[in-house]
Amino acid sequence: xxQVTQSPEALRLQEGESSSLNCSYTVSGLRGLFWYRQDPGKxxxxxxxxxxxxxxxxxxxxxxxxxxxxxxxxxxxPKPEDSATYLCAVRKGNNRLAFGxxxxxxxxx
Amino acid sequence: xxxxxxxxxxxxxxxxxxxxxxxxxxxxxxxxxxxxxRLGQGLEFLIYFQGNSxxxxxxxxxxxFSAERTGESVSTLTIQRTQQEDSAxxxxxxSKGPDSNQPQHFGDGTRLSIL
Numbered sequence: 292x293x294q295v296t297q298s299p300e301a302l303r304l305q306e307g308e309s310s311s312l313n314c315s316y317t318v319s320g321l322r323g324l325f326w327y328r329q330d331p332g333k334x335x336x337x338x339x340x341x342x343x344x345x346x347x348x349x350x351x352x353x354x355x356x357x358x359x360x361x362x363x364x365x366x367x368x369p370k371p372e373d374s375a376t377y378l379c380a381v382r383k384g385n386n387r388l389a390f391g392x393x394x395x396x397x398x399x400x
Numbered sequence: 401x402x403x404x405x406x407x408x409x410x411x412x413x414x415x416x417x418x419x420x421x422x423x424x425x426x427x428x429x430x431x432x433x434x435x436x437x438r439l440g441q442g443l444e445f446l447i448y449f450q451g452n453s454x455x456x457x458x459x460x461x462x463x464x465f466s467a468e469r470t471g472e473s474v475s476t477l478t479i480q481r482t483q484q485e486d487s488a489x490x491x492x493x494x495s496k497g498p499d500s501n502q503p504q505h506f507g508d509g510t511r512l513s514i515l
Contacts, residue, residue, distance in 0.1 A: 334506035
């Protein structure tokens with residue numbers, strides 16, 4: 292069965308303290324790994340798509356990387372506004388997304 | 401509109417009642433998806449539309465759940481004879497097409513509470 296596991300479940304960071312979130316997956320026929328950000332009471336907001344091992348994408352303080360078994364979302368010098376739940380999802384050939392449970396990040400000023 | 405719009409934003413109903421949830425996708429997006437997010441759980445896929453047809457409805461949890469899409473635009477998700485376990489946030493997403501390089505863009509969901 293396809294699985295997406297995110298760790299740690301929850302993370303508290305001091306402002307400026309860089310860290311990484313992990314998304315490990317077991318899926319055959321991967322057709323994209325997606326990172327989303329979700330704020331309380333809101334829908335997921337698209338951040339990145341990664342397709343092949345070795346690929347990297349960056350946006351402001353966020354950088355996503357991909358290997359054959361996992362993806363990392365690196366947060367560099369986080370600010371309080373980076374507090375959110377970060378969701379990882381994989382897509383197979385049938386277009387559905389399979390999501391992990393998320394990494395809840397709190398950045399303390 | 402600029403984004404995916406869902407209504408109502410909140411719905412409270414009694415067990416056994418039917419509910420209808422609405423999704424307006426981004427204009428021009430041909431693919432539409434419904435997901436369910438239970439407290440403390442990851443998003444669960446429910447159904448996928450390409451145009452007005454649903455090539456994948458395998459995620460619908462029971463025959464109490466149904467969905468339709470008309471005019472390659474608005475979609476409605478209907479839950480009949482609601483149960484307490486149906487309480488969740490129901491999220492709709494749309495994308496330009498079924499291609500794997502098209503990200504899905506989500507609405508803010510309908511928070512459904514069954515009393």
